[in-house]
Amino acid sequence: MKNLRLASRATEQRTVVKVSSVEFGRDFIVIAGPCSVESEEQTLETARAVKAAGADMLRGGAFKPRTSPYAFQGLGLRGLKILASARRQTGLPIVTEVIDPRDVSWVAEFADMLQIGTRNMQNFSLLKEVGRSGRPVLLKRGMYSTLEEWLNCAEYILSEGNPDVILCERGIRTFETYTRNTLDLSAVPAMKELTHLPIIIDPTHSTGRINLIGPMSQAALAAGADGLIIEVHHKPDEALCDAEQALTPEMFADLMRRLRPLQAFLQNLPSA
Amino acid sequence: MKLEEIRQKMDKIDRELLVLLQERMGLAVRSKKFQETASDPEAEESLLARVERMNLDLIERSFTRQLLKTIIKESKRLQEEDRQLVAFQGEHGAYSEVAARRLVAGGAYIPCLEFADVFRGVEEGHFDLGVVPVENSLEGAVTQVNDLLTTTTLKVAGEIKVSVNHCLLATEVTDYREIRLVYSHPQALAQCRGFLARNKLEPRPFYDTAGAAKMLARENPKAAAAIASALCAELYDLEIIKEGIEDGPSNSTRFLLLSREPYTDAGDKTSLIFAVAHEAGQLYGVLKLFAEANINLTRIASMPLRSDPSNYSFFLDFEGSDKDEHVVEVLKRMEDLSISMKSLGSYPADRTTS
Numbered sequence: 001m002k003n004l005r006l007a008s009r010a011t012e013q014r015t016v017v018k019v020s021s022v023e024f025g026r027d028f029i030v031i032a033g034p035c036s037v038e039s040e041e042q043t044l045e046t047a048r049a050v051k052a053a054g055a056d057m058l059r060g061g062a063f064k065p066r067t068s069p070y071a072f073q074g075l076g077l078r079g080l081k082i083l084a085s086a087r088r089q090t091g092l093p094i095v096t097e098v099i100d101p102r103d104v105s106w107v108a109e110f111a112d113m114l115q116i117g118t119r120n121m122q123n124f125s126l127l128k129e130v131g132r133s134g135r136p137v138l139l140k141r142g143m144y145s146t147l148e149e150w151l152n153c154a155e156y157i158l159s160e161g162n163p164d165v166i167l168c169e170r171g172i173r174t175f176e177t178y179t180r181n182t183l184d185l186s187a188v189p190a191m192k193e194l195t196h197l198p199i200i201i202d203p204t205h206s207t208g209r210i211n212l213i214g215p216m217s218q219a220a221l222a223a224g225a226d227g228l229i230i231e232v233h234h235k236p237d238e239a240l241c242d243a244e245q246a247l248t249p250e251m252f253a254d255l256m257r258r259l260r261p262l263q264a265f266l267q268n269l270p271s272a
Numbered sequence: 273m274k275l276e277e278i279r280q281k282m283d284k285i286d287r288e289l290l291v292l293l294q295e296r297m298g299l300a301v302r303s304k305k306f307q308e309t310a311s312d313p314e315a316e317e318s319l320l321a322r323v324e325r326m327n328l329d330l331i332e333r334s335f336t337r338q339l340l341k342t343i344i345k346e347s348k349r350l351q352e353e354d355r356q357l358v359a360f361q362g363e364h365g366a367y368s369e370v371a372a373r374r375l376v377a378g379g380a381y382i383p384c385l386e387f388a389d390v391f392r393g394v395e396e397g398h399f400d401l402g403v404v405p406v407e408n409s410l411e412g413a414v415t416q417v418n419d420l421l422t423t424t425t426l427k428v429a430g431e432i433k434v435s436v437n438h439c440l441l442a443t444e445v446t447d448y449r450e451i452r453l454v455y456s457h458p459q460a461l462a463q464c465r466g467f468l469a470r471n472k473l474e475p476r477p478f479y480d481t482a483g484a485a486k487m488l489a490r491e492n493p494k495a496a497a498a499i500a501s502a503l504c505a506e507l508y509d510l511e512i513i514k515e516g517i518e519d520g521p522s523n524s525t526r527f528l529l530l531s532r533e534p535y536t537d538a539g540d541k542t543s544l545i546f547a548v549a550h551e552a553g554q555l556y557g558v559l560k561l562f563a564e565a566n567i568n569l570t571r572i573a574s575m576p577l578r579s580d581p582s583n584y585s586f587f588l589d590f591e592g593s594d595k596d597e598h599v600v601e602v603l604k605r606m607e608d609l610s611i612s613m614k615s616l617g618s619y620p621a622d623r624t625t626s
Contacts, residue, residue: 077448077513102449105471109514134470 001194006158007151007165009196017136017164017198019113020093022056024136024166025198028263029227031095032252033059035242036072037079045234047086049249054256058083058092059229062107063099064241065119072240080110087112095138095229101129108133118143118170118205121153131160138229140168140202147187151195167191167199168229171206180208180245183216188223200227208245214255221262230255280445287509288490293343294364300347301357301380305398316344355380359390359399365482365504371434371527372403373503391420394530402426402530408436410523411459413573413587417528421545422575422585427617428543430529433624438464438518441485441510442497448513455484456499464499466519473497485510529619538593539618541570546606546613547577547585555586557609561602567592570621585612593618 001008016025023029032050037043037060047058062079064072075082083094093112098104099120107114113136120126121142130137137157141150154165169188171181183206191199201220203213217228233239233246247255273281320340324333358379360368372381382399384390390402404417438460442451454461454473461468461475468475476496478484484498489508497513498504505512516522528543548554562569571589576582592599594615607613 100449106448109467109471109517 001148001151004151004155004195006163007154007195007197009194011196013196015163015165015196015198017166019057019095019136019164022093024200024226027056027227028221028225028259029056029200030256030259031055031057031059031200031227031229032232034061034233034239035231035246036061036064036240037075037082038072038240040082040085042234043082043086044089046232046249047090047092049234050232050252051090051092053249053253054260055092055252056227057095057113058086058090059095059115059231060086061097061241063097063103065097065099065117066241077106080107084110098126098130101126104129104133108135111135113138113166115168116140116153121145121150124153124156127153127156128160131157131162133162135162136164136166137162138166138168138200140170141172141184141187143171143173143181145172147190147194151191154195154197165197166226167195167197168202169199169206169225170202179206179212181206183207185216185219185223188220188225192224198226200229201225202229204229204231204242204245204247210245210247210251213245213247214251214258217255217259218262221259222266284490284492291486291490291508296343297347297350298380298382301350301355302382302398304351305357319344350380356400357382357398359384359393359402361385361387361390361404363480363482363486365485365501365507366480367434367436367501367525368403368405368527369482370501370503371405371432371525374434375403375430375432375527375529376401387414387416387420391424391426391530394426394532395424397532400531401429403527404530405525406528407571407573408523408525410463410520413575415575418573418575418587419578421587421616422578422614424530426530426532427534428528428619429531429533429535429617430619430622431526431541432529432622433524433526435522435524436463436518437502437516437522438481438499439502439505439515440467440497440513440517441488441500441505441508442513443488443492444509444511445492446495446497446511448497450495451497451513452495453493454497454499455487457481457484460499463518463520463523467514467517526622534617535619537620538595539620540593541589541591541621542594542599542618543587543589543616544603544614545585545587545616546610547583548610550583554609558586558606561605561609562590565598565602567599567602591621 032055064074095113096111097115098107115138118140174182203216231246232252236246356379358372360372393399394402405414455476455478458477481500485500485504488498568591573587574584
């Protein structure tokens, strides 16, 4: 791979990205929360539930890149304030998506980590802006992107002087229609060869099916991923966005109960 | 003019009317300090008649009369309420008013132009109480106030520490992404320098933080915001874009409650001002008294004497009440050692750690 001066893996050293108290690349980090911030009550209730279940970070969208211009577009600034208040009350660091370069500095004032969504992976002016934001960036894989294209986008952020990039595999478009996307789990060991950056898995958007989220989460952990990002909603039926794929807090807690022993088991495996 | 524009202008006028009414009610409450009875039918009638003579063709005389009568009635109701008049320096929403509201609940908070107006107003009985800042944890003493304390006959009846929580405020119709200019007091702008730089905002000095918020609410200039207290957002109906935008660890300002009467109970903190002869060991002699009596000093500050700039007066705050026996003893011996000594009184200490 050419021109990946900063993103490619030259030595054995791996990057650890610190987001307040959370360390990606060292621990297995679970990010959970609603697709979008809908109200203070919904966000706080979900935040408390995922915290109790053992999540390390809270997700929640204030600006939503929706397929349809008539779908709920997010609460904007009000959503950011709600997220900040959820962090105050739970202590969970916040990751939220930014879709407009004009918003980057403002979102950085409220969030601990900025997310670049799949549709904006190659929005280069946005990548440069988050590269200058001074905040860690969660870079989702474009739904039609190769690993090389993805790494080049990470390179954009790194080259602006921001060393804190975390990759997130969220499924790619294939001919399969049963699942929303096809989760490319092989991206995990492949990226471990190609780059020093941490990589996490989004089992929610990649499958789009509640029943597949648990098994794929366990598979991600087994494949060596550095973490997960999972959608949880305290009342999925009433969610304004992605209602059919959010876990309830109970389902999420159940998943966490199975992940932690698996993590311990994997740590005791003899290394390859 | 478009309908939208007309509506906005009407909305602005309604706000101005309310701000003016607030000012008028403040004056009404103040006026009761001057008159024996709250109602004065003769003055009222002459006011009504005078205003009626204004020839405003869209406002019927009967409506004018009705409106003013309602306002006068409300003024009277306010005058009859037992609200304490609490003076502070600055515009409504100033940090001094934040302090005043916490020190005295349910008062009528009256803005004054200068610190001297607060002192004089309370001394002359036009206000019941005054609230003034005495020191800031970053900037040090507020010299004007300390200077006034040396000459005043007022007593300190309380204190409070207010942590400075700067908020970025804008009118509801302003999109935060369009904000380019930020108005505030130079000190507040300086304390938020990093925030302004990160978001590429241009600082514009203004005479007062609350004044900047008030200007924003009344004039709604394009692409502009203000840095002021959260109270300002409430008073002027502004939106808080972000709270706590100061760069450093938050600083706090200590305010004193001024009264003509000393604090009724013992209190547990005492303030005094003294001067000693310009000779070796004089100040030490005074401080030794406190050390030997095991009294903890919470503030020592010196200020040149206005009457004799080569000499200094010292401000001393310490733990304990001037009704405590060991304090009484120290004060008595201190009087012999100093040229002048004035106790500002004992009061309850603010023990919050902000």
